[in-house]
Amino acid sequence: xRKTMKQQIKNVRLLNLREKSKWITTDVTVEDGIIxxxxxxxxxxxxxxxxxxxxxxxxxxxxxxxxxxxxxGDNTYDIAECMLKMGVTTAMGGNCGSEKTDFHTFLxxxxxxxxxxxYCLGAGYNSIRKEVGVLENExxxxxxxxxxxxxxxxxxxxxxxxxxxxxEYNPYLTVDEILExxxxxxxxQDLFVAAHSRYDGYMANEGxxxxxxxxxxxxxPFQISHLSSCCAYGKMEGCLKTIEENLNQGVDLxxxxxxxxxxSTQIGTSVFxxxxxxxxxxxxxxxxxxxEPYSDLELDDDSFQEIRKNHPDMLVIAKVMNEYEIKKSLxxxxxxxxxxxxxxxxxxxxxxxxxxxxxxxxxxxxxxxTLEEALYKATLQPAKRLGLDKEIGKxxxxxxxxxxxFDPEEIEDCASFEDGQKPPLGIKQVWINGELALEDNKIxxxxxxxxRRRGK
Numbered sequence: 493x494r495k496t497m498k499q500q501i502k503n504v505r506l507l508n509l510r511e512k513s514k515w516i517t518t519d520v521t522v523e524d525g526i527i528x529x530x531x532x533x534x535x536x537x538x539x540x541x542x543x544x545x546x547x548x549x550x551x552x553x554x555x556x557x558x559x560x561x562x563x564x565g566d567n568t569y570d571i572a573e574c575m576l577k578m579g580v581t582t583a584m585g586g587n588c589g590s591e592k593t594d595f596h597t598f599l600x601x602x603x604x605x606x607x608x609x610x611y612c613l614g615a616g617y618n619s620i621r622k623e624v625g626v627l628e629n630e631x632x633x634x635x636x637x638x639x640x641x642x643x644x645x646x647x648x649x650x651x652x653x654x655x656x657x658x659x660e661y662n663p664y665l666t667v668d669e670i671l672e673x674x675x676x677x678x679x680x681q682d683l684f685v686a687a688h689s690r691y692d693g694y695m696a697n698e699g700x701x702x703x704x705x706x707x708x709x710x711x712x713p714f715q716i717s718h719l720s721s722c723c724a725y726g727k728m729e730g731c732l733k734t735i736e737e738n739l740n741q742g743v744d745l746x747x748x749x750x751x752x753x754x755x756s757t758q759i760g761t762s763v764f765x766x767x768x769x770x771x772x773x774x775x776x777x778x779x780x781x782x783x784e785p786y787s788d789l790e791l792d793d794d795s796f797q798e799i800r801k802n803h804p805d806m807l808v809i810a811k812v813m814n815e816y817e818i819k820k821s822l823x824x825x826x827x828x829x830x831x832x833x834x835x836x837x838x839x840x841x842x843x844x845x846x847x848x849x850x851x852x853x854x855x856x857x858x859x860x861x862t863l864e865e866a867l868y869k870a871t872l873q874p875a876k877r878l879g880l881d882k883e884i885g886k887x888x889x890x891x892x893x894x895x896x897x898f899d900p901e902e903i904e905d906c907a908s909f910e911d912g913q914k915p916p917l918g919i920k921q922v923w924i925n926g927e928l929a930l931e932d933n934k935i936x937x938x939x940x941x942x943x944r945r946r947g948k
Contacts, residue, residue: 497537498523501897504542506887507867520547522893525926529889542897545920548867549885550581550894551848552874555717555748555830558585558611560592561601569938571835572608574845577915577933581894581924582610582884582944587717588688589618589658595647599943606939609924610894612878614656614686615647617673629664641676651945653878654683654715659690661761670706679711682879683946686715689722693771696727697734704738704745713744715877718832720818721755725772728817732824739826746877748830749821751850754811756834756841760804772812780809780909782839807840809909819860828873835913842912846905849916853903863900879946893926
């Protein structure tokens with residue numbers, strides 16, 4: 493019989509997330525990837541000194557954009573290593589209706605080769621719609637919709653945690669089409685729908701109302717994606733009021749957001765159609781291109797449109813939001829933390845490397861949230877939405893040993909709009925599936941992550 497090794501982190505501070513205010517100092521022992529004991533001086537084969545720092549459940553990023561293995565290859569990782577360095581141990585890709593890599597291929601590749609983090613996926617409607625041959629400005633035929641529903645059902649049966657829509661990315665998507673696609677799943681509570689709103693800027697509240705209507709009519713739990721990038725233009729208060737009105741009526745809405753006053757997406761998307769600067773009350777000085785030789789270019793309409801035509805996949809950073817509104821939203825109990833992280837060959841927004849340390853560090857120290865509130869929003873709350881709260885999101889015996897050791901006085905994001913992947917301060921250790929994956933920003937093992945499939 494194989495003898496297993498018991499590993500222990502001594503002298504750590506733990507928060508009881510059930511009570512959200514009770515801290516204890518103890519030792520945590522793990523074996524075979526599972527938390528075995530929270531008793532002090534429990535016998536162990538290998539011991540690490542936690543030095544009195546906070547040991548948290550691994551952060552759960554419910555909204556990010558996964559690797560594209562077709563571009564990076566099986567043995568290189570772009571965003572997943574940034575996730576690991578900021579303490580994320582489980583993340584959900586396939587958001588905003590987009591599957592960067594074939595659903596089954598992606599999860600199978602993660603299981604075959606390992607990954608820096610544990611990955612789960614949503615079924616991306618926009619990608620599936622395109623896969624069956626529906627042009628952007630077309631309505632699916634009856635036969636095409638049946639094929640879309642078939643693929644959605646296959647992905648849900650194979651472990652998709654939800655179905656995601658990028659409504660703004662295809663303005664021709666109607667509420668009726670979305671509801672028809674969801675019809676086979678009406679009333680199900682074991683998965684959720686997530687959507688990138690149709691509107692931002694001055695029409696943000698209309699987008700919130702539309703998503704609430706979809707949630708009400710489908711009776712499926714609904715996740716409003718990255719609230720910051722649709723509402724933080726002077727419209728947050730009204731959007732929050734709409735969400736709360738629907739919650740009071742029994743509509744199952746939750747929200748995620750990231751703590752930066754800028755969003756990022758591809759320059760060729762419909763986000764940049766029409767008079768987009770006017771709706772954000774912005775100018776081209778607020779737009780940053782992320783690839784050479786354009787990153788320092790002073791833009792005007794002619795140069796922007798030319799680059800948009802010739803380089804539609806280039807990521808653009810739009811510094812057009814109000815951070816004070818984002819902070820206001822984070823105080824709400826139905827709003828959790830998520831990065832919306834997205835990179836292209838190392839270029840992109842700092843949220844993919846700094847979101848969780850930024851909230852747990854500067855935001856907590858500023859008094860935006862308490863540390864207890866921030867930890868709940870980064871761990872157990874998204875784990876509950878994913879239906880994984882019996883496995884992750886707590887430091888308790890029987891839970892998976894995905895853990896982050898950090899210094900609450902030091903933790904801070906360091907990534908910037910000039911260096912979008914710079915690792916944070918204050919993350920001392922990250923454990924994935926019971927093994928040490930990172931120590932003091934040095935990756936020890938980037939193959940410990942596995943796929944997570946709903947219900948399996």
